[in-house]
Amino acid sequence: MEKNETRPCTLSAEKEIVAVARKDFPALFDSLWANGFRILGPTLGEGAIVYDELHGVDDLPSGWTDEQDGATYRLKKRSDEALFGYNVGPHAWKKFLFPPKLRLWRAEASNNGLNIIEEKQTEQKFALIGVKACELKAILIQDQVFLGGEYADPIYQNRRKDALLIAVNCTQAGKTCFCVSMNAGPRVESGFDLCLTEVLAEDAHYFIVEIGSEQGAGIMANVPHSNQTQGAEKAIQAIATNTAQQMGRVMDTENIQALLQDNFEHSRWDDVASRCLTCANCTMACPTCFCSTVEDVTDITGDHAERWRQWDSCFTMDFTYMNHGHARASAKSRYRQWMTHKLSTWFDQFGTSGCVGCGRCITWCPVAIDITEEVSAIRANQTGGKPASSSL
Numbered sequence: 001m002e003k004n005e006t007r008p009c010t011l012s013a014e015k016e017i018v019a020v021a022r023k024d025f026p027a028l029f030d031s032l033w034a035n036g037f038r039i040l041g042p043t044l045g046e047g048a049i050v051y052d053e054l055h056g057v058d059d060l061p062s063g064w065t066d067e068q069d070g071a072t073y074r075l076k077k078r079s080d081e082a083l084f085g086y087n088v089g090p091h092a093w094k095k096f097l098f099p100p101k102l103r104l105w106r107a108e109a110s111n112n113g114l115n116i117i118e119e120k121q122t123e124q125k126f127a128l129i130g131v132k133a134c135e136l137k138a139i140l141i142q143d144q145v146f147l148g149g150e151y152a153d154p155i156y157q158n159r160r161k162d163a164l165l166i167a168v169n170c171t172q173a174g175k176t177c178f179c180v181s182m183n184a185g186p187r188v189e190s191g192f193d194l195c196l197t198e199v200l201a202e203d204a205h206y207f208i209v210e211i212g213s214e215q216g217a218g219i220m221a222n223v224p225h226s227n228q229t230q231g232a233e234k235a236i237q238a239i240a241t242n243t244a245q246q247m248g249r250v251m252d253t254e255n256i257q258a259l260l261q262d263n264f265e266h267s268r269w270d271d272v273a274s275r276c277l278t279c280a281n282c283t284m285a286c287p288t289c290f291c292s293t294v295e296d297v298t299d300i301t302g303d304h305a306e307r308w309r310q311w312d313s314c315f316t317m318d319f320t321y322m323n324h325g326h327a328r329a330s331a332k333s334r335y336r337q338w339m340t341h342k343l344s345t346w347f348d349q350f351g352t353s354g355c356v357g358c359g360r361c362i363t364w365c366p367v368a369i370d371i372t373e374e375v376s377a378i379r380a381n382q383t384g385g386k387p388a389s390s391s392l
């Protein structure tokens with residue numbers, strides 16, 4: 001497979017906009033199934049709104065929302081039947097495109113020697129429904145990571161090339177959201193096949209649907225819709241403006257690359273290290289983190305071996321273990337590496353920020369460490385300090 005085979009969304013200059021009544025929304029699922037897609041999206045599970053396979057519109061978290069803050073997540077009933085009226089939860093879409101644990105190959109001993117059996121890749125096409133603006137940006141960042149260089153990751157490439165992205169504009173923001181600061185939302189701008197804006201008026205429940213690609217248009221051809229969408233653009237913009245005003249957090253990103261590079265020995269790194277458990281929750285929940293490791297396992301007879309790839313984290317001790325020992329032995333060096341990579345050296349590597357302001361690392365940190373607060377603390381009292389080679 002050649003690199004950069006990801007199917008581009010063919011956005012037209014003038015996006016077509018249609019409207020779909022709530023009662024006709026199941027037809028979107030029918031159309032996706034008829035076109036061979038497996039539908040993945042938000043549903044209730046594990047005491048949260050998580051991403052899983054959907055078997056019908058009834059699997060969506062109708063009438064549910066969430067309350068979030070540092071180290072806090074709580075499901076809550078809404079006063080309406082909104083299907084997408086929640087903030088991002090603990091799962092990121094990367095779990096489908098870059099699976100947490102995957103066998104790469106097996107080896108079986110036989111009389112003729114070792115027989116290597118490559119793992120068969122999935123042939124299923126995914127439709128991801130409910131992708132928020134910050135999450136869409138995170139997918140585009142992971143495209144850059146896995147497909148943008150000289151070598152493409154074949155597993156990611158295979159899953160991504162036929163993935164249909166059905167985005168949803170956020171109609172509310174949570175207390176840990178700061179996508180506006182990261183220029184990643186709240187309005188979905190591009191990169192989608194279809195983009196939904198859910199409208200709940202006193203006597204109406206419907207979706208404004210922006211069509212972003214030919215494939216998206218093909219899916220909509222089988223969904224009853226109205227082309228009478230006067231004022232739709234204004235309505236979408238009003239919802240986005242209202243959501244932007246609800247952002248729970250802000251990050252000042254001015255000159256942030258230099259800020260972190262020039263404060264490598266700031267006392268705040270000791271402070272955050274005294275609170276950080278190095279549990280790696282933040283990296284597991286983060287939609288852009290991409291570190292992985294490989295592990296070989298064998299059975300007791302030695303006739304059967306397997307190689308597995310699984311998510312890893314710059315917070316684990318073994319992640320940087322080399323023959324001389326651990327490259328980042330302290331919690332301070334590991335937290336500093338994570339945050340500096342996200343907000344500074346990611347630009348050098350991939351030309352973008354590694355943070356989209358989704359707030360997951362704040363909500364799911366068991367001790368409520370807050371990346372926006374850490375940046376503010378360093379900015380407020382810049383004590384400097386270029387890296388000493390011994391402090392890496």
Ligand code: SF4
Pocket residue numbers: 275276277278279280281282283315361364365366367368369
């Ligand atoms: S910052 Fe929080 S979530 Fe991340 S490793 Fe430290 S304690 Fe865990």
Ligand code: SF4
Pocket residue numbers: 282285286287288289342354355356357358359360361362371
């Ligand atoms: S660093 Fe935190 S806020 Fe930024 S994208 Fe990752 S989880 Fe979201």
